[in-house]
Amino acid sequence: MEAFQLLARGGVQFDRKRFQTDVERFNKPTTSRTSSKADEAIPNALDFFKYAQSGQAKRKSDSLGNPESKKRKLDNEDGEPEHESNEENQQEAEESRPQQQKHRVAIKGKDAPQAADTFAEMAERFSIPSQLLSNLAKYDYHHPTAIQSHCVPILMELRDLAAISPTGTGKTLSYLLPIIMSLKKPISHASEDDNSMGAGARAVILAPTKELAQQIHNECLKLCQGRKWRVVLFSKATANTLSDKKSRDRVDIIISTPLRLASFVTSKSIELDNVRHLVLDEADRMLDAEFLDQVQETITACTHPQLQKAVFSATLPAGAEKIALDMMRNPVRIVVGLKDTPLPLIAQSLTYVADEPSKLPSLLTHLAQPYNPPVLIFTSTQPRASSLAEELVLNSIPNVDCLHAGMTNKEREDALRRMRQGQSWIMISTEVMARGLDFKGVREVINYDFPTSVQSYIHRIGRTGRAGREGKATTFFTNEDAPYLKAIANVLLQSGSPVPEWISKLPKPSKMKRKQMGKVARGDSVNWARNVGKRDAVKRRDMVAGSKRRIKKATNNTSPEPELGES
């Protein structure tokens, strides 16, 4: 908008003819310094929220006129406000940093360090080694994403951190970069008289699945190229090497699942007293009942006085956030975008499929339409994933693959490799693939079985729409899933995807009810025709057994009584 139009809005009148030269000077495009800087700072590919295009989220804008989008604030998952609290918004407004406004960032915490808009600014403020800068450029990381702009300075100033940012927005680099920068150089480069590095790993990163740990390891190796960093992915294979204390002392960074590392800690096969940076990726998962004990064991073993703790996730329910913040010192909490909200880049929809038997035909009809591979399909259990893969193959769907925790390591690795190489068009999986895995090309996610929680939904659909790309997410729901529909519908509304009016009018499920979400009993086989056959066989077997029992009983009853007086 031209400058004089803006001033005129405020009631100022100009004689344009008389001040012609001034009008020209003000309307020169170069006069708008902030906007040109903003455009420079968010390249299109990284403008995940599409602020550069419209000043607000692309799909979000569609829903703003929708009264439901206002109402949803009340209908949230954990009884928490779905938008950031007023207090936080206040802080957002008060701090009024251009970077924050651009990306809708809410920061809590005393004296939070200023964001750095570019890698060059980070290099200037925190001296990024030139090798690391060239590795960033080599892998096409030219501009930091919003979460990176904020987290790198916070972590570089050695503050504890809880960071929440939507799936696919670059959280991995947000902690890897400052870890490598803070460690300065590999321990192998330390001179004999330099004791400042201590002995043993100086950074530990925990992730919930082997696949995610492996992916973080690969990402870390990319950044470490050209220097002799020793980054260890904890596995059975590395256990042998690490049994030697001398080898353990030469490790810089450890990446592991909680169970693997905790078992080493318990058996005293590793010391973590030199760890200065501890990161929990997918923090809400790491702090849930399944992993909490192992994570706490690891934290207890990290006894270095300057230990920095950071947690990252796309979702952090109130309970998990409290556990995380309670174990930190003077932390900063940062939320990019809206909490527990997927990116507007993902076009989400809900598809009614009546009942279990109708699901498979509905999926086959869906896949009979042109689709963009690869498509990721989620089922609730391992047997259902295998069964669905089998059914799709029998129905001549090409390049179907399957990945779940019941497969061997080798089978899981092969399935991932095929997916990364583009050989799999349809990948069927369980929750094991829902978190963190980065396949840039996934165009569509289908929730064949309804997700077990809002968090599970957000992470599952977050496998598409990554790194600024658009994606599509379809969720099947049956009559049995209907009571839980409202919670997911709220997520759609929040991120600007359309929801049929009747769904948005559904009552909010109770807390008890929400806990049962996705726990609908489903058979191991997705093909009900086969189930029917199986049920008939079981019925026949029971009938035969019953009739044999009756005959035996009757025979016993009719067996001749000993004649009186015979004995």
Ligand SMILES: Nc1ncnc2c1ncn2[C@@H]1O[C@H](COP(=O)(O)OP(=O)(O)OP(=O)(O)O)[C@@H](O)[C@H]1O
């Ligand atoms: N600064 C950047 N420039 C370009 N691409 C980037 C940048 N940072 C990260 N990416 C790319 O974005 C993708 C998503 O990154 P990443 O896996 O770290 O996301 P995430 O936020 O951790 O997602 P999730 O919540 O699903 O774990 C990756 O392919 C990564 O290479």
